Amino acid sequence: MKIIMLGAPGAGKGTQAKMLADKFEIPHISTGDIFRANIKNGTELGQKAKTYMDQGLLVPDELVCDLVVDRVKQDDCSKGYILDGFPRTIPQAESLDAALAEIDSKIDFAVNVEVPDENIVNRMSGRRACVACGATYHTVHIPTKVEGICDRCGKDLILREDDKPETVTKRLNVYHEQTQPLIEYYTKKDSLVEVDGTKDMNEVFDAIVEILGK
Numbered sequence: 001m002k003i004i005m006l007g008a009p010g011a012g013k014g015t016q017a018k019m020l021a022d023k024f025e026i027p028h029i030s031t032g033d034i035f036r037a038n039i040k041n042g043t044e045l046g047q048k049a050k051t052y053m054d055q056g057l058l059v060p061d062e063l064v065c066d067l068v069v070d071r072v073k074q075d076d077c078s079k080g081y082i083l084d085g086f087p088r089t090i091p092q093a094e095s096l097d098a099a100l101a102e103i104d105s106k107i108d109f110a111v112n113v114e115v116p117d118e119n120i121v122n123r124m125s126g127r128r129a130c131v132a133c134g135a136t137y138h139t140v141h142i143p144t145k146v147e148g149i150c151d152r153c154g155k156d157l158i159l160r161e162d163d164k165p166e167t168v169t170k171r172l173n174v175y176h177e178q179t180q181p182l183i184e185y186y187t188k189k190d191s192l193v194e195v196d197g198t199k200d201m202n203e204v205f206d207a208i209v210e211i212l213g214k
């Protein structure tokens with residue numbers, strides 16, 4: 001199954017993508033995680049991406065498209081994959097479709113996780129992320145057993161640089177301008193499905209699984 005997660009920053013795409021990847025035993029490919037790993041490792045790609053990410057802007061398409069297209073052609077993606085954070089612009093979606101058409105493949109579902117803007121800033125300021133294993137938590141909704149420590153790997157949690165309220169507002173504006181048009185794009189391709197992302201994360205997960213099973 002080839003799935004794209006759509007939704008505003010902080011809508012819960014990453015949370016759901018990880019759960020779906022575990023259930024369907026397919027890779028979870030997050031472009032945000034790929035960039036953050038590159039930043040942590042001090043690569044040239046990471047340095048370039050950081051200048052955009054810290055301002056709440058999108059990394060230019062040319063730095064993203066080839067990276068994802070190469071990744072989905074790897075052997076572990078033969079049964080399917082979940083793309084989280086890609087595509088984020090119409091040109092990214094077109095480049096993905098063109099690359100998949102070359103290998104006689106296509107996206108099965110674009111899952112839009114809907115959360116109103118007013119819920120987002122609160123979610124982001126409460127998010128804590130583990131830079132070691134990528135797990136995410138929320139100080140109120142999804143707390144860790146020990147404050148500030150990852151349940152999964154025991155390392156320290158951080159507040160992401162781009163989760164500060166002023167940057168979140170910028171990211172939301174960028175989302176509405178550049179990423180929201182993808183909803184219409186995938187509706188026209190008959191692959192869009194929508195879930196209410198304001199519900200508890202397990203309810204959101206069950207709703208997605210039910211839709212995908214149909």
Ligand code: AP5
Nearest residue numbers: 009010011012013014015031032053059085127137138201
């Ligand atoms: P990226 O890492 O993809 O960030 P994003 O899309 O802004 O999404 P987030 O990771 O912030 O949120 P999410 O929807 O995954 O929510 P989460 O599950 O964590 O990208 C970061 C940056 O990289 C971009 O700004 C851009 O610069 C660059 N970039 C990445 N891809 C790119 C591309 N394709 N093109 C160009 N640039 C690109 O949940 C949020 C919080 O809410 C967490 O604390 C979570 O625990 C909590 N939560 C989740 N679900 C629920 C629930 N149901 N109820 C209550 N709390 C919940």
